Amino acid sequence: MQTVVLAAGEGTRMRPLTDRRPKPTLPVADRTLVEHVVDGARRAGAERVVVVVGYAADAVRQALDDRDVTFAVQERQRGTADAVRAARDELEDAPFAVLNGDVLYDRDSLAALYDAGPAVGAARVDDPENYGVLETDADGHVRSVVEKPANPTSNLVNAGAYVFPAAARDWLDVGESDRGEYELTDVLERACDAVDVRAVAVERWLDVGRPWELLAATEWKLGDLERRLDGDVHPDADLRGSVVVEDGATVDAGVVIEGPALVRAGASVGPNAYVRGATLLGEGANVGHAVEIKNSVLMAGATVGHLSYVGDSVLGRDVNFGAGTTVANLRHDDAAVRVRVKGESSSTGRRKFGVVCGDAVKTGIDTALNAGVVLGTGARTEPGETVRRDRDRS
Numbered sequence: 001m002q003t004v005v006l007a008a009g010e011g012t013r014m015r016p017l018t019d020r021r022p023k024p025t026l027p028v029a030d031r032t033l034v035e036h037v038v039d040g041a042r043r044a045g046a047e048r049v050v051v052v053v054g055y056a057a058d059a060v061r062q063a064l065d066d067r068d069v070t071f072a073v074q075e076r077q078r079g080t081a082d083a084v085r086a087a088r089d090e091l092e093d094a095p096f097a098v099l100n101g102d103v104l105y106d107r108d109s110l111a112a113l114y115d116a117g118p119a120v121g122a123a124r125v126d127d128p129e130n131y132g133v134l135e136t137d138a139d140g141h142v143r144s145v146v147e148k149p150a151n152p153t154s155n156l157v158n159a160g161a162y163v164f165p166a167a168a169r170d171w172l173d174v175g176e177s178d179r180g181e182y183e184l185t186d187v188l189e190r191a192c193d194a195v196d197v198r199a200v201a202v203e204r205w206l207d208v209g210r211p212w213e214l215l216a217a218t219e220w221k222l223g224d225l226e227r228r229l230d231g232d233v234h235p236d237a238d239l240r241g242s243v244v245v246e247d248g249a250t251v252d253a254g255v256v257i258e259g260p261a262l263v264r265a266g267a268s269v270g271p272n273a274y275v276r277g278a279t280l281l282g283e284g285a286n287v288g289h290a291v292e293i294k295n296s297v298l299m300a301g302a303t304v305g306h307l308s309y310v311g312d313s314v315l316g317r318d319v320n321f322g323a324g325t326t327v328a329n330l331r332h333d334d335a336a337v338r339v340r341v342k343g344e345s346s347s348t349g350r351r352k353f354g355v356v357c358g359d360a361v362k363t364g365i366d367t368a369l370n371a372g373v374v375l376g377t378g379a380r381t382e383p384g385e386t387v388r389r390d391r392d393r394s
Helices: 033-044 057-063 080-086 107-115 166-170 184-194 211-222
Strands: 002-007 048-053 070-073 096-100 103-105 119-124 132-136 142-147 156-164 198-201 205-207 238-240 243-245 256-258 261-263 274-276 279-281 286-289 292-294 303-306 309-311 338-341 344-347
Touching: 002 033, 002 080, 033 048, 033 057, 033 096, 033 103, 033 107, 033 211, 048 057, 048 080, 057 070, 080 096, 080 184, 096 103, 096 166, 103 107, 103 156, 103 211, 107 119, 107 156, 107 198, 119 132, 142 184, 156 184, 156 205, 166 184, 205 211, 211 279, 238 243, 256 261, 261 274, 274 279, 279 292
Parallel strands: 002 048, 002 096, 048 070, 119 198, 238 256, 243 261, 256 274, 261 279, 274 292, 286 303, 292 309
Antiparallel strands: 096 156, 103 205, 119 156, 132 142, 132 156, 338 344
């Protein structure tokens, strides 16, 4: 099955993490998001993969440098149908699959989709009004797609994975939608009119669009790793469960790590640090003396030097937390933590969520960061400061 992977977008809902890189290149466990998608497609049966790039295209190319893929360029990001159209000349006259470069699927569901012929991935959700709702007949064939209906007729929604017939190469020239884009769902509607399109149940999927979903993706993929200790682990360290310490990483004396956790090459932990929950310590990250990291992502070069607590948070590259920096990750009323995304307050759906820091954030010693705070790329705090609201670069 030839497969098109859409990886041309910027990922504005993921800012500030995408200020300096496209969303498909964000780290999820031991590889980037787009690498997970390409590898999943291969396991499902993709014989040829065409990756559509656009925004910061060279970063996506570099991430996939060791994968056998072909690239197509979407010059302007004008919607998903337009993105597939950019790959049309790379497609043979045969059925083809389309996957989003920022959506993860379980292995069995994707393979079932590929085997089903013309098909769309379908999932049951609690909030169908936020998705494209699939209307199906008694045989499980899709008859229509209703985008974000006010009164959904079912909770079966489009999970964003497709297998189109070969003829769909000629159906990509759709009209502009109300939001000014060329939508792949219009191609799906055309396919439903022309052939039987089956709704294939997706058991597990995750659209990684916002920072807390990057945390969820990390939790998922770290859970797939098997224990491996290739780095320099001090005999007085206590590593429990599925912990991976890559070659070139260092774990010092008195450290306790409770998996699933991944310590990447060049990272250092301790002495006397405590790492627990699903935690990723990226290449060259540093967790110092008496630091506790819980269920978090520290990207490459991030440093939490000593005497600090970071819980349920995402720290970008080269972040530096001053001594005694403390992250609050729980509201006093026990409600779900809210984070501002593109200027609007959004629920994370998580009772515990800490902070989001763009690249090169620096905190002064004894800084306190409130739950749900976003610090923009290069932002700074003063020693002893309590930060209750988002902060851009200062």
